[in-house]
Amino acid sequence: MIRLSDVSRTFDGRAGRVEALRGIDLDVAEGEFVAVLGRSGCGKSTLLRMIAGLLPATAGQITVAGTPVTRPRRDIAMLFQRPALLPWRTVLDNVLLPVEIFGWKRSKYRERARDLLELAGLGGFEKRLPHELSGGMQQRVSLCRSLIGAPRVMLMDEPFSALDALTREELSGELQRVHMTSGATVVFVTHSIDEAVLLADRVVVLSPRPGRLRAVVEVDIPRPRSLGRNSHLADVASVSAELHELLMERDAPAGPAPGPDTRRTPVGAGAAGR
Ligand SMILES: Nc1ncnc2c1ncn2[C@@H]1O[C@H](COP(=O)(O)OP(=O)(O)OP(=O)(O)O)[C@@H](O)[C@H]1O
Numbered sequence: 410m411i412r413l414s415d416v417s418r419t420f421d422g423r424a425g426r427v428e429a430l431r432g433i434d435l436d437v438a439e440g441e442f443v444a445v446l447g448r449s450g451c452g453k454s455t456l457l458r459m460i461a462g463l464l465p466a467t468a469g470q471i472t473v474a475g476t477p478v479t480r481p482r483r484d485i486a487m488l489f490q491r492p493a494l495l496p497w498r499t500v501l502d503n504v505l506l507p508v509e510i511f512g513w514k515r516s517k518y519r520e521r522a523r524d525l526l527e528l529a530g531l532g533g534f535e536k537r538l539p540h541e542l543s544g545g546m547q548q549r550v551s552l553c554r555s556l557i558g559a560p561r562v563m564l565m566d567e568p569f570s571a572l573d574a575l576t577r578e579e580l581s582g583e584l585q586r587v588h589m590t591s592g593a594t595v596v597f598v599t600h601s602i603d604e605a606v607l608l609a610d611r612v613v614v615l616s617p618r619p620g621r622l623r624a625v626v627e628v629d630i631p632r633p634r635s636l637g638r639n640s641h642l643a644d645v646a647s648v649s650a651e652l653h654e655l656l657m658e659r660d661a662p663a664g665p666a667p668g669p670d671t672r673r674t675p676v677g678a679g680a681a682g683r
Pocket residue numbers: 420421422427428429447448449450451452453454455456600
């Protein structure tokens with residue numbers, strides 16, 4: 410569904426050239442949930458903005474559903490770290506914004522917008538303005554907005570990082586439900602190991618400066634998952650420990666050779682996709 414071939418991005422700023430990402434190869438299958446995990450500044454947002462068509466790659470190619478990405482597309486939705494709602498529009502009108510931007514028929518989407526808000530626990534808030542809502546509620550509105558066009562691809566840039574732990578877990582649960590029922594392909598950027606293990610089928614670990622693909626780790630734990638008490642705690646702990654090690658690793662290009670029982674996919678062995 411999403412294919413990155415040897416994708417690099419550099420920025421030329423006043424202070425010189427920054428190599429943000431180098432030689433990223435990645436395949437994300439249709440319906441897959443991939444988390445991109447890495448430290449601050451390793452190029453996660455840059456990667457996502459390139460997939461969204463908001464930023465061109467300086468080298469390499471990105472395709473979504475077989476066609477090269479050159480600009481934002483209606484079948485790709487993006488959710489940012491901050492809610493980014495228009496302050497003068499009501500909750501309902503914010504959710505309907507993509508409908509206007511893409512020139513879809515408003516009457517056809519109004520009911521869907523109400524249903525999404527209801528599902529997100531925002532029934533009755535349709536006529537409120539963003540500043541009348543809490544941060545978590547605003548981010549729910551953004552989530553509804555990103556879902557309004559039933560996107561095939563959802564790109565999420567640390568969407569829950571500004572929220573308290575419980576709200577975050579609640580929204581993660583909602584996101585899992587949406588993903589399971591819609592079959593959308595999701596790329597979810599995070600610096601939280603817990604969040605990656607909770608949500609992802611595979612976790613892509615980036616190393617910093619320049620951002621490179623360090624490893625891809627499978628998370629083979631049945632859904633729906635939760636952070637609380639569950640019967641897979643041992644699996645969660647072992648994947649988390651592995652991801653922690655990968656994040657802490659110094660810049661050995663692809664890490665040491667994987668041991669016999671590791672789920673780590675060595676990068677460069679052509680196994681980053683499936
Ligand atoms: N528009 C830009 N101009 C110049 N440099 C940029 C620009 N955008 C990003 N960079 C640089 O590219 C690198 C990667 O930035 P990016 O925002 O992708 O990191 P990140 O992994 O999303 O970090 P964080 O976890 O803090 O959000 C950084 O060194 C940053 O300074």
